[in-house]
Amino acid sequence: MFMRRRPLARPVVRPAGAPLLRGALVGGAAYAAGRSAARNARREQDQEQAIADLQYQQQAQQPPPQAAPAQPPPPPQAPAAPPPGGQADAGGLTEQLARLGALAQEGLLTPEEFAAAKAKLLGN
Secondary structure, eight states: OOOOOOOSSOOOOOOTTHHHHHHHHHHHHHHHHHHHHHHHHHHHHHHHHHHHHHHHHHHHHSOOOOSSOSSOOOOOOOOOOOOTTSOSOHHHHHHHHHHHHHHHHTTSSOHHHHHHHHHHHHTO
């Protein structure tokens, strides 16, 4: 005949609050993940808005194209001296400052490094 053996260890009895604790742990982790995703989405949306603003500013600075000049063009003038700091145009300076700001927001530059690089760009 076949005899059954009794288990050597006692069965594990879970406390009554275990499902609640597990639910709280899972819910807390899901909340943290959702909050992180929302923060990243908001940061990305802010960056896209900043890019759109810069593009709008650059388009506003460009003169509208003319169909046909009514008067003959003026004679060419000597090129103006570049502004201090070695920047040839304000658009390049704006782009460089925007890149520096983005690096500082991402934490790749310390506030001191950002201030030093900005002062160098502005010629201070």
